[in-house]
Amino acid sequence: MNALSRPVVEELGAVFDELELRTEIGVAILTGGGGKAFVAGADIKGFKDIIGHRGVVFEGARGMQDCFSKIENSRLVVIAAINGLALGGGCELAAACDIRIAADNVIIGVPEVKLGLIPGAGGTQRLARLLGKGRAKWMVLSGDFFSARDAFQMGLLEKVVPAADLLAEAKKLAGSILANAPLAVEAGKRAINEGVEMSLEDGLVFEAGLVADLFMTEDIKEGAGAFVEKRFPVFRRR
Known part of the structure; x- marks a missing residue:
C-alpha cells in the first residue's frame, strides 16, 4: 500500500538529491506504484516500537519534514499525479508538491487524529497555507476522508481527471512547463514559494530582483529573439 516507512522516506530524499544535480531534468512527476494508493501513510504496525520514545518520534517527524521540504524547495517543478x-x-x-492532479476515484485525508495523533510531516502547516485555517482544521480535526471532487472544491487539488487519463494529463502539463525557459520556471517557483512568506512589499522587491536577474541571462536574449523572428526558442538554461 506504499506506506511511508523510514527507508522509503530516505530513498525519496536521496532521489531528489540526485535530481537536483541533473540540470537537464526540469519536472518530476510523483505517482504511486500498484494503482491502489498514491501513498497510504505511515507504517502503523511499527508504532508499537516507538510509543514512549519521544526523541525517536521527534527525529522521525523531522526526517519526513526535511524530505518533504526538499521536494517543496526543489529546483524542479514537482507534479503529484x-x-x-x-x-x-x-x-x-501531495501538499509539498507544486501542482496536484488526481484521478476521480481518489480518496484523500489526514486521519491521524483517529489514532490519537496529528499530521507530523508538515500537514498542519502546509494545509493551513494551501486551504486557509478553517478548511485545514476541518481536515485535521475531523480526520474525515474526502473525495477527489471535494478536495478540488476545497482547493487542495488543481485538477481532477478520469483515472485512465491521469498520467497523460500530468505529462501534458510537464511538457507545457518544459517548453519554457528553465531559469524562468525556477525563478517563478521561487517567487511564489518564498514571496508568500514575506510582506507584500518585500515580496514585490524579491520579484523585481528575480526579473532583473533573468534579464542577465542568455535565455532572455533567445526568448525575445525567437519571438521577434517568429520561431521556437531554444533555451539552454544559462
Whole structure:
C-alpha cells in the first residue's frame, strides 16, 4: 500500500538529491506504484516500537519534514499525479508538491487524529497555507476522508481527471512547463514559494530582483529573439 516507512522516506530524499544535480531534468512527476494508493501513510504496525520514545518520534517527524521540504524547495517543478489513496503522509506529500492532479476515484485525508495523533510531516502547516485555517482544521480535526471532487472544491487539488487519463494529463502539463525557459520556471517557483512568506512589499522587491536577474541571462536574449523572428526558442538554461 506504499506506506511511508523510514527507508522509503530516505530513498525519496536521496532521489531528489540526485535530481537536483541533473540540470537537464526540469519536472518530476510523483505517482504511486500498484494503482491502489498514491501513498497510504505511515507504517502503523511499527508504532508499537516507538510509543514512549519521544526523541525517536521527534527525529522521525523531522526526517519526513526535511524530505518533504526538499521536494517543496526543489529546483524542479514537482507534479503529484495522485492515483489512489492519499492518506496521512500521502496527503502531506501531495501538499509539498507544486501542482496536484488526481484521478476521480481518489480518496484523500489526514486521519491521524483517529489514532490519537496529528499530521507530523508538515500537514498542519502546509494545509493551513494551501486551504486557509478553517478548511485545514476541518481536515485535521475531523480526520474525515474526502473525495477527489471535494478536495478540488476545497482547493487542495488543481485538477481532477478520469483515472485512465491521469498520467497523460500530468505529462501534458510537464511538457507545457518544459517548453519554457528553465531559469524562468525556477525563478517563478521561487517567487511564489518564498514571496508568500514575506510582506507584500518585500515580496514585490524579491520579484523585481528575480526579473532583473533573468534579464542577465542568455535565455532572455533567445526568448525575445525567437519571438521577434517568429520561431521556437531554444533555451539552454544559462
